Amino acid sequence: MDQHTQEQHADDLGERDLRRLMVALHKVLRELGEDAVAERLPWRAQWLDDLPAASAAGDALAGDAAQHGLQAYSIAFQLLNHAEENAVAQLRRATARLGAKASEAGSWEQVFAQARGRGLAPEEIAAQLRVLRIEPVLTAHPTEAKRQTVLEHHRALYRLLVERENSMWTPAERAALDAATEAALERLWRTGEIYLEKPRLQDERRLVLHFLAAVFPAAVSAFVQRLRQAWESAGFAPALLAGPDALPQIAFGSWVGGDRDGHPGVTAALTAETLSRHRAAALALADEGLAQLAAKLSLSVHRQAPPPSLLAAISERSEALGEAGRAALERNFEEPWRQFVNLLRAALPGAGEIPAAGAFLRAAELDEALGELTEALSAVGADRLVAADVEPLRLQLRAFGFHLARLDVRQNSAFHDRALASLLSVAGVAGGEDYPAWSAVERRALLEGELATARPFVRAGQAPVGEAAAVLGCHEVLADELARHGPDGLGALIVSMTRSTEDLLAVYLFARDAGLLAASDDGWACPLEVVPLFETIDDLARAPAILDDYLGHPLVRRSLVLRQARDGLPRPQQQVMVGYSDSGKDGGIIASFWGLYRAQRALAAVGHRHGVQIRFFHGRGGTIGRGAGPTHRFVRALPPGTVGGDLRVTEQGETISQKYANRGTASHHLELLAAGALAATAFDVAGRSDPADLGPIMDRLADASRGCYRTLIDAEGFIAFFGDATPIDIIEASRHGSRPPRRTGRRTLADLRAIPWVFAWNQSRFVLPGWYGLGTALEALAEEDTAAFERLLAAKAETADRWPPLHYLLSNIATAWMTASPGVMRRYAALCEAEEEGQALLAMIEEEYERTGRLLEAVYGAPLAQARPRIQRVLARRDEALAPLHRHQVALLARWRALRADGNDAAADALLPELLLSVNAIAAGLGVTG
Known part of the structure; x- marks a missing residue:
């Protein structure tokens, strides 16, 4: 099946499913008395041929029916998303049946074929797989516009859609599935779409726990099954991937309950409670797995003699467990394998403080017992049962342990400055209250002196109120968790907006005062990683020098060695987080991309000089303006020598549901991450490098695009234009997440988080963070250096010499540019109070939009609608239904702002639910928020 045939097949499947779902929604709405809404659902002429087309789709959004119309549109867009997701999933299945998976971008089969093409033997590929590690990290950024209850209803709808694919159903059974679909749609309609109140952190944590405990275990199992199927279909020996030790390591992280950057609701108590809930969920998962294993291992002594080693292990473990052990042996007398599993269940620790006698302290001990x-099973020839029953549990245990996910703790460097100032003031250090204004030299002198002593500034629990109490309280929780349960559930101490080495060394002082440091042979060391997060363009440029200084510090070196020995690593490892969101907001998409690319190469080189493996943590968001893009292309576009078989990446907001809500989709995205990491590592082994002549060209593009971008956002009146020409005020009033949209509450662009920044531009269809500046950069290059421009075009061409980073960047920008809509931009820009300034800024944006489109046409050799027909079809379908929503939202914004300006807050508040529904509906239509 060639690419065109595949795309056409996917389109046909999507049309079929959308038609079925929309007919069902139409029927439900009619039966509920919502005739006016039902008759004006989007795409009506395409799926309800027996009725005349509605006279005006916008009528569904008029008058008293507007809120119902908005909700119907939002649901319709979700149904379209489900239809497209299922179409892609079914296409993957069809490709597998035809034995054509090697043609599927990012698949295991494709990566294996490419690796062999680079000269790697199966044994070399297997060796890379054995040390591969991927870790998606779930965050609670406020980009999920749908309520948790609504998300569950949508998951149920999708499951019904997939279930109906089975060809074995009788007509009556299909009718039952259709009835269940209609019931699910009615349930969804009656529930409502928007948050009635701002979600609590506990609500966000409950959602993340659902994914970690209920979705990911099955997805990991499916991931392993897919990997082995692909391995064998490639003609490789199955023995090379036999046993859990031969497989990639999958782990999960979370920020929910640990990320306190600009979020006052994340307290020490909440972090402690989150760690406890993680542990309880993980232990419940392990107990359920052991219970299922015990039910399966009913091997009788009458059919096979148990090996002496098993009997000895039963006796030893029973004695260690005391009464609990004796109770476990009172059943299944003639089934010793099952008895052994019963003993393992009895040895599971409780989620509380004190482990019982004989209980496992760490998940690794249970894994060893399962070994x-x-x-004991292999000794009687039951290797099939090992593979079918025991190994899946061991893989689950290695992924989730007794901790479920590693909880990172993130705080802003400016918050740490204020906390340390408070501590210095209490400790009587002269001028300590002014620490945020101290020079780097003054800070370093203080830090070096304090880190040489073990005495704390204050005793535990006696920190002054405010920032100091918040920081020390959190670190004391981590110290307690480390002492009671070990490091498995604890992630990194991440410092947002790292500006200097001193920002990182300050964390060691807090760790000292909280009792978190540990003694080593040469002095104190920190058992948890202190991780810089480089976010702005300038900070990324300074990052290599900061890391070089940091890795050379004796306390840091001791800490690296301590963790290396504890974790059994071949060499010391330092995590470095790079931020895609704020760098994009700061300098535009090209400067952000290239700044990140150059920084990662330089940071990896710094680590190499120090003998330290740099583990990059990619803080990418869910939209192109915040670093998103096709997963496999993202990984392939990372710089040579920076992956090293280890990929840690954030999954934010609505992307969690989009990628992981369903077992098949979740398994597929894990495959894209792992196969991409394998490809990058294997190609590095094979000598992958960047073309030497393209770096200087990218430097010129980054500089020119950043200048163009900064000219716009630094222009007189731009902040007012942003406030008027986008629904940022509604987004800030929304109830999407528990986190405030601004770090400190100041109404400045610097204080505004990247998420609402991108969210607002998407809603008004400027999509500005995803494309602005490319046209000017390419035009300047073409005019000043024709040879360089032609070289760039050749590097983008669909040939074997294509450079993945450039292809990824330009493809993402092209998608963002195609998503933007000049007509819709003008509608929102008309809302500007300063009309003359607003029109001047709109003219700048429109001029750059036209220039970017013209240059992209040169890059692709054709208009984008022609060069990328499937993306054009997808966007055109959405635009048809989005047009009335944008008109309605602009009219609502004008009324709402006028009412507020007149002081009529009651009337303005009455409009707010309808405005929030419009935000949800447009977000659903675009498939992204921020």
């Missing part, structure tokens, strides 16, 4: 069970 003994594996040997």
Whole structure:
């Protein structure tokens, strides 16, 4: 199946499913008395041929029916998303049936074929897989516009859609599935779309726990099954991937309950409670797995003699567990393998403070015991049962342990400055209250002196109120967790907006005062990683020098060695987080991309000089303006020598539901991450490098695009234009997440988070963070250096010499540019109070939009609608239904702002639910928020 045939097949499947779902929605709405809304659902002529087309789709958004119309549109867009997701999933299945998976971008089969093409033997590929590690990290940024209850209803709808694909159903059974779909749609309609109140952190944590405990275990199992199927279909020996030790390591992280950057609701108590809930969920998962294993291992002594090692292990473990052990042996007398599993269940620790006698302290101990069970089964030739029953549990245990996910703690460097100032003031250090204004030299002198002593500024629990109490309280929780349960559930201490080495060394002082440091042979060391987060363009440029200084510090070196020995690493490892969101807001998409690219190469080189493996943590968001893009292309576009078989990446907001809500989709995205990491690592082994002549060209593009971008956002009246020409005020009033949209509450562009920045531009269809500046940069290059421009075009061409970073960047920008809509931009720009300034800024944006489109046409050799027909079809379908929503939202914004300006707050508040529904509906239509 060639690419065109695949795309056409996917389109046909999507049309079929959308038609079925929309007919069902139409029927439900009619039966509920919503005739006016039902008759004006989007795409009506395409799926309800027996009725005349509605006279005006916008009528569904008029008068008293507007809120119902908005909700119907939002649901319709979600149904379109489900239809497209299922179409892609079914296309993957069809490709597998035809044995054509090697043609599927990012698949295991494609990566294996490419690796062999680079000269790697199966044994070399297997060796890379054995040390591969991927870790998606779930965050709670406020970009999920749908309520948790609504998300669950949508998951149920999708499951019904997939279930109906089975060809075995009788007509009656299909009718039952259709009835269930209609019931799900009615349930969704009656629930409502928007948050009635701002979600609490506990609500966000409950949603993340659902994914971690209920979705990911099955997805990991499906991921392993897919990997082995692809391995064998490539003609490789199955023995090379036999056993859990031969497989990639999958782990999960979370920021929910640990990320306190600009979020006053994340307290020490909430972090402690989150760690406890993680542990309880993980132990419940392990207990359920052991219970299922015990039910399966009903091997009788009458059919096979148990090996002496198993009997000895039963006796030893029973004695260690005391009464609990004896109770476990009172059943299944003639089934010793099952008895052994019963003993393992009895040895699971409780989620509380004190472990019982004989209980496992760490998940690794249970994994080792399951290894003994594996040997006892193999001794009687039951290797099939090992593979079918024991190994899946061991893989689950290695992924989730007794901790479920590693909880990172993130705080802003400016917050740490204020906390340390408070501590210095209490400790009587002269001028300590002015620490945020101290020079780097003054800070370093203080830090070096304090880190040489073990005495704290204050005793535990006696920190002054405010920032100091918040920081020390959090670190004391981590110290307690480390002492009771070990490091498995604890992630990194991440410093947002890292500006200097001193920002990182300050964290060691807090760790000292909280009792978090540990003694080593040469002095104190920190058992948790202190991780810089480089976010702005300038900070990324300074990052290599900061890391070089940091890795050379004796306390840091001791900490690296301590963690290396504890974790059994081949060499010391330092995590570095790079931020895609704020760098994009700061300098535009090209300067952000290239700044990140150059920084990662330089940071990896710094680590190499210090003998330290740099583990990059990619803080990318869910939209192109915040670093998103096709997963496999993102990984392939990372700089040579920076992946190293280890990929840690954030999954934010609505992308969690989009990628992981369903087992098949979740498994597929894990495959894209792992296969991409394998490809990058394998190609590095094979000598991958960047073309030497393209770096200087990218430097010129980054500089020119950043200048163009900064000219716009630094222009007189731009902040007012942004406030008027986008629904940022509604987004800030929304109830999407628990986190405030601004770090400190100041109404400045610097204080505004990247998420609402991108969200607002998307809603008004400027999509400005995703494309602005490219046209000017390419035009300047073409005019000043024709040879360089031609070289760039050749590097983008669809040939074997294509450079992945450039292809990824330009493809993403092209998608963002195609998503923008000049006509819709003008509608929102008409809302500007300063009309003359607003029109001047709109003219700048429109001119750059036209220039970018013209240059992209030169890059692609054709208009984008022609060069990328499938994306054009997808966007055109959405635009048809989005047009009335944008008109309605602009009219609502004008009324709402006028009412507020007149002081009529009651009337303005009455409009707010309808405005929030419009935000949800447009977000659903675009498939993204911020």
